[in-house]
Ligand code: UDP
């Protein structure tokens with residue numbers, strides 16, 4: 001066991017074969033310039049493009065690299081979690097493998113850590129090389145999450161951040177399955193600060209976050225940190241019940257006075273369809289939470305490693 005590692009860098013890797021050599025070159029350049037000891041956890045999240053082989057080669061050339069290789073794709077958030085589990089440093093830094101998070105910014109994060117902050121998150125100032133759709137959905141996502149969750153998760157902030165050992169030790173105890181690391185790291189408290197940076201374009205390859213995965217991430221974020229959707233259902237329930245209480249005497253009165261209103265099938269049909277729809281949506285929301293509960297109850301391991309760093 002090596003003693004006294006100061007920095008652990010964690011990069012989740014899913015089919016990033018073309019960015020790996022440049023990632024290693026830039027991260028090691030920056031980290032060596034600190035003059036302090038560091039390790040590089042490359043967490044291979046079930047890549048199928050030969051990234052695993054490339055990681056093993058890099059690890060042979062540079063002892064700072066510690067590969068964690070999954071048996072299949074478990075997802076970005078889980079890969080980050082594995083990084084936390086294997087990291088030994090006093091400060092743990094998460095960085096995307098595609099170099100959208102410039103490694104040079106790590107030095108800014110470290111500076112704040114040395115000032116005494118325990119979570120230093122990187123805030124996306126500008127973003128280059130991304131479609132307007134991605135920018136717009138991302139911006140909307142951060143703002144919705146900020147409004148409806150109980151934890152104030154900083155806006156325009158991804159997983160790129162530095163966390164003190166104390167924080168990582170707490171996060172390691174949080175075994176929830178549907179994970180939202182940036183929310184979890186806001187939830188724990190501690191002294192937090194943001195550092196602005198310019199998010200670069202992808203170095204190579206394509207995004208591993210198609211729309212489907214972005215929706216899933218948003219759902220995880222919302223359900224892990226709030227009951228808002230359930231509260232919306234309750235609100236709708238009270239609203240329609242209130243409407244009914246108002247409408248009943250009016251309908252009775254009109255019926256008695258024989259004004260002829262509200263006799264059509266159309267009104268009935270609309271009311272039934274509307275309420276039926278609201279009820280099914282509420283049921284679906286409930287199901288979302290129950291499914292998550294079921295996943296928690298099963299208590300399966302979060303991930304399975306094929307190869308762990310040998311000295312662990
Ligand atoms: N990633 C991962 N597992 C996945 C999807 C993505 O480990 O299932 C990694 C990916 O290799 C990258 C990081 O997560 O290092 C961010 O992914 P990406 O750059 O594709 O997301 P975007 O920046 O487009 O939101």
Ligand code: MG
Nearest residue numbers: 096098100202
């Ligand atoms: Mg990216």
